[in-house]
Amino acid sequence: MSSASIVKDRGLRAWWSRSERKVVPYVFISPFYILFIVFSVGPLIYALYLSLHRWPGTGPMRHVGLGNYTYLAGDPVFLKSLWNTVYYAIGAFLFILPLALVLALLINSTLIRIKSLFRIGYFLPILTSTVAATIMFLLIFNNEFGLINQGLASLGIPALKWLDEELVKISVLAIVTWRYTGINVLYFLTGLQSIPPELYEAAQVDGAGTWAQFRYVTIPQLRPIALFVGVVTMIGSFQLFAEPLLLANGGPNDSSLTIANYLYRMGFTNAKLGYGSAIGWVLALIIFGLSFIQLALFGAFRKED
Amino acid sequence: MDSTLTRRAQRTLAYGFLFFILISMATPFVWMISNTFKEQSEIFQRQPTLIPEEPHLRNYVSLFVDFDFHKHFLNSAFIAVVHTFSHLFLASLAGFAFAKYNFPLKNFLFLVLLGSMMVPLYTIFIPLFVLVIRLGLVNSYAGVIIPGVAGAFGIFFMKQSMEAVPGELLDSARIDGASEFRIYWQIALPLVRPALAVLAVLAFMGSWNDFVWPLVVLRSRELQTLPVVMAGMVNLYRMEYGVVMAASLLSTLPILLLFLALQKQFVQGLTVGAVKS
Numbered sequence: 001m002s003s004a005s006i007v008k009d010r011g012l013r014a015w016w017s018r019s020e021r022k023v024v025p026y027v028f029i030s031p032f033y034i035l036f037i038v039f040s041v042g043p044l045i046y047a048l049y050l051s052l053h054r055w056p057g058t059g060p061m062r063h064v065g066l067g068n069y070t071y072l073a074g075d076p077v078f079l080k081s082l083w084n085t086v087y088y089a090i091g092a093f094l095f096i097l098p099l100a101l102v103l104a105l106l107i108n109s110t111l112i113r114i115k116s117l118f119r120i121g122y123f124l125p126i127l128t129s130t131v132a133a134t135i136m137f138l139l140i141f142n143n144e145f146g147l148i149n150q151g152l153a154s155l156g157i158p159a160l161k162w163l164d165e166e167l168v169k170i171s172v173l174a175i176v177t178w179r180y181t182g183i184n185v186l187y188f189l190t191g192l193q194s195i196p197p198e199l200y201e202a203a204q205v206d207g208a209g210t211w212a213q214f215r216y217v218t219i220p221q222l223r224p225i226a227l228f229v230g231v232v233t234m235i236g237s238f239q240l241f242a243e244p245l246l247l248a249n250g251g252p253n254d255s256s257l258t259i260a261n262y263l264y265r266m267g268f269t270n271a272k273l274g275y276g277s278a279i280g281w282v283l284a285l286i287i288f289g290l291s292f293i294q295l296a297l298f299g300a301f302r303k304e305d
Numbered sequence: 306m307d308s309t310l311t312r313r314a315q316r317t318l319a320y321g322f323l324f325f326i327l328i329s330m331a332t333p334f335v336w337m338i339s340n341t342f343k344e345q346s347e348i349f350q351r352q353p354t355l356i357p358e359e360p361h362l363r364n365y366v367s368l369f370v371d372f373d374f375h376k377h378f379l380n381s382a383f384i385a386v387v388h389t390f391s392h393l394f395l396a397s398l399a400g401f402a403f404a405k406y407n408f409p410l411k412n413f414l415f416l417v418l419l420g421s422m423m424v425p426l427y428t429i430f431i432p433l434f435v436l437v438i439r440l441g442l443v444n445s446y447a448g449v450i451i452p453g454v455a456g457a458f459g460i461f462f463m464k465q466s467m468e469a470v471p472g473e474l475l476d477s478a479r480i481d482g483a484s485e486f487r488i489y490w491q492i493a494l495p496l497v498r499p500a501l502a503v504l505a506v507l508a509f510m511g512s513w514n515d516f517v518w519p520l521v522v523l524r525s526r527e528l529q530t531l532p533v534v535m536a537g538m539v540n541l542y543r544m545e546y547g548v549v550m551a552a553s554l555l556s557t558l559p560i561l562l563l564f565l566a567l568q569k570q571f572v573q574g575l576t577v578g579a580v581k582s
Contacts, residue, residue, distance in 0.1 A: 020485055021406065024485040025408045025411075026408065028399055028401060028402035029414065032455040032460060036421050036455070040429060042436065043432035046435070047432045099326075107323070111315055111316045119572075124561075125330060126575070127557065128553075129515075129516060129557070130516055131514075131536050132556050132557050136553060138539070138546070140333055140336065145348060145351070178330060178333065182330070183575060186572060186575065235425070246536055264430075264517075267431040268434075280425075280431065284428040288423070
């Protein structure tokens with residue numbers, strides 16, 4: 001080794017021992033940012049670019065300006081999928097959240113002693129994959145031999161067509177409610193258990209009854225958790241995919257189709273990559289917009305007082 | 306007297322409601338299990354039978370013989386295990402950096418990290434697929450695993466527990482001449498083992514149950530994971546219900562067993578987002 005390279009080596013070592021602690025954190029966090037830029041930011045921008053073009057996946061792209069977006073606004077199937085998705089989101093709010101809150105309140109109350117049986121029991125459905133969960137319900141909702149219709153028949157009630165246009169969305173919502181109620185019970189329970197007991201004691205001293213305590217202590221104290229649960233439920237409902245696909249193939253007559261299902265159909269089945277990307281961006285804007293509204297409604301942007 | 310009576314009535318009502326919901330939720334599970342032992346004709350008959358009239362295992366045999374269930378099971382297991390270990394490594398390393406170092410742009414970078422959780426999968430779905438094709442990763446496990454391996458949630462989660470690691474411990478290792486990576490690997494990591502277990506359970510379940518992304522990436526059947534193959538078995542016009550139910554049951558079993566073994570980790574992991582909000 002020449003003396004010059006020894007000096008250089010020493011210099012490098014000295015530099016490293018001086019700067020290791022400054023450089024190392026960037027090295028440690030870099031895998032995330034590299035992957036995030038390559039696999040999220042890049043595709044996000046590329047999706048915007050694609051959405052301004054007509055492209056079947058191979059060959060040249062044709063610039064169409066906002067053509068895909070204006071076409072979307074008048075596409076009856078897209079509008080149907082948008083309505084269906086909104087229906088699922090509203091349904092999730094109306095079915096899952098009140099049910100989960102009531103169950104959590106009951107489990108948390110002094111009336112109930114065997115709490116963990118219910119906590120754990122309600123939780124189990126979230127462990128299934130969306131595919132396995134939907135498959136289970138094929139035997140529940142089948143128009144001819146589903147368990148519900150068999151049950152109705154044994155009571156002498158005529159069968160209902162659970163997978164036909166009128167009821168299929170309710171069936172999808174039932175699967176979603178089944179799968180997600182338990183996890184929301186846990187969220188609410190976490191919220192309820194973090195309410196300081198002194199607040200209830202103080203309310204009792206002030207002569208508040210059970211209802212007044214619920215109204216003036218429990219509800220306001222649950223605000224942060226309610227915001228979290230609301231945002232998660234909304235984002236989840238707007239990205240429903242497997243349940244309508246496997247239960248009814250998005251049908252009949254697109255009556256259970258979600259935005260995600262339609263995006264998949266356009267982008268992958270029909271190879272309209274530009275159009276599919278436009279659907280994706282509309283979906284993102286809806287999700288961002290609704291998240292923002294929820295945060296604003298719950299006062300998350302207000303300064304703590 | 307009167308108030309104890311109403312309290313008893315309230316209690317009965319409360320238990321009644323909780324049990325009613327519990328039974329409703331258990332029904333699809335129980336019904337699925339019962340039907341895995343039935344002949345197609347018995348599934349189709351008007352009068353439902355909870356205990357199969359002539360229970361048999363032919364559905365399970367068919368699942369392995371006709372559908373290579375074991376191969377797809379191993380595919381799912383392989384992907385889930387590789388994903389889990391890579392994710393734990395990357396998330397704990399970055400979490401350690403955010404918790405235990407001060408560096409320029411740290412707060413900004415952390416905000417970017419939190420913001421990355423807002424990107425909806427379906428918005429980047431199509432371009433991501435194009436990218437994966439261009440990178441030659443389509444129809445490979447690498448294509449399934451790499452895009453989602455460094456999830457922001459895991460980093461956020463590990464940062465929380467890394468913050469509890471005492472700084473003096475790290476400093477004394479530095480005085481002994483340990484490299485920063487070694488400090489992370491030999492001192493910090495063993496101390497956050499409980500958090501790693503929670504994150505492992507979440508990562509494994511997420512990967513095991515994942516459907517949409519493996520569905521588009523894995524084209525050839527012999528590479529496909531359980532949810533993808535099971536979705537392919539669902540043919541609404543001609544379907545072997547007993548076989549499909551057996552697949553659904555067996556695919557859920559590993560997570561169920563994992564849950565029974567590590568209940569606390571599951572519950573903690575799935576509610577952590579709510580607590581931290």
